[in-house]
Amino acid sequence: MKYPLFAAMLAFSATFPSLADVLTIKKDAPKQYVVKKGDTLWDISGIYLEQPWQWPELWQMNPQINNPHLIYPGDALSLIYDEHGNPRLVVNSGYKKLSPHGRITPKGKNAVPTLPLELLRPYLAYEQAIDAKEIAEKPYILGANVNTKMNTEGHIVYVKGDLELYESYAIYRKGQEFIDPNTNEVLANNTQLVAVGRVFRKGDVANGVPASVKLEQVKQEIKPADFLMPAMDGQLLPAYFNIHRPDQAVDGIIISSVSGLREFSTMDIVVLNLGSEQAIKEGHILDIERQSPTVFDGRNGPRYKEDSNSLEKLVTKTNEFFGAEPDEDTKVWHMPKEKVGELMVFKVYNNVSYALIVKNQHPIRVGDFAVIN
Incomplete structure (x- = not known):
């Protein structure tokens, strides 16, 4: 079954507001990079940026081509800085002969996409x-x-x-x-x-x-x-995504993973308890946070709640029910949440949305939080 949206999705793009976050180039970023088959703009930007979702800013000025999507395997990209000191990626005209107004040799439909679209296709067409x-x-x-x-x-x-x-x-x-x-x-x-x-x-x-x-x-x-x-209901997505962080605070949870696995990683797809009724939109970038474990500090020293014995757990549950401490000599330390990754929302319904994990420091799990503070 073929859907017209897939052709449009080859133009999968993003725009940022003019006052985007300041770009910080990685210390080990190469001065030049040759595009390989299978690369995406996201992958390439990840070589240069800590936050790959800022890639449109990195491509803002390109004297060789008007559309940063139209780069191809074999092109050499150079890292330069404009007159304001902002980093930019451009096609190196000295590496491959280019026309000022376009390429001399047409290259068909093999331009590098933003993201590996095959990963998203089942969740655009089949679910x-x-x-x-x-x-x-x-x-x-x-x-x-x-x-x-x-x-x-x-x-x-x-x-x-x-x-x-x-x-x-x-x-x-x-x-x-x-x-x-x-x-x-x-x-x-x-x-x-x-x-x-x-x-x-x-x-x-x-x-x-x-x-x-x-x-x-x-x-x-x-x-x-x-x-x-x-047949086309729910199949259409905008050809251009406005990839950005929400303007308002967001507090959601990963409630499911489409893989069914216990843990998942970059480029895996998850489901959030956030949707259009919570002002979530396609292209929103959210942080993934995990709650650090609670610690009891008492007569036996600090210990995690999970490591308590059966009697302690029973007493703790009873005291927690009445809003009391585990015992008179024990202090409960409620630890903060810590960031473990980032995700990008790509399909939104009323109260849920599908999102792609775009970065993770630790394996992501159901129950992790999707937030903007």
């Missing part, structure tokens, strides 16, 4: 986070023209819903609940694409007539109650 109430209002599968668990291309499925004739619809399955750890509220359901089909017979729910959809692509078993959405 969505949708409110349960919204799912309940969608048209859904009643059955098929054959009594089989594995429908294939060419089979017909019948749908309860008034669908648009000849339109293409994506069929999704309701999956894992995304739960807010603070309130235990179900924020949304993860949904996965199972098939795509085209309507050839309109339905009439009022008169008990199902819509008929011919399957064009099938990814997995289609089940009764799987629901339908227009």
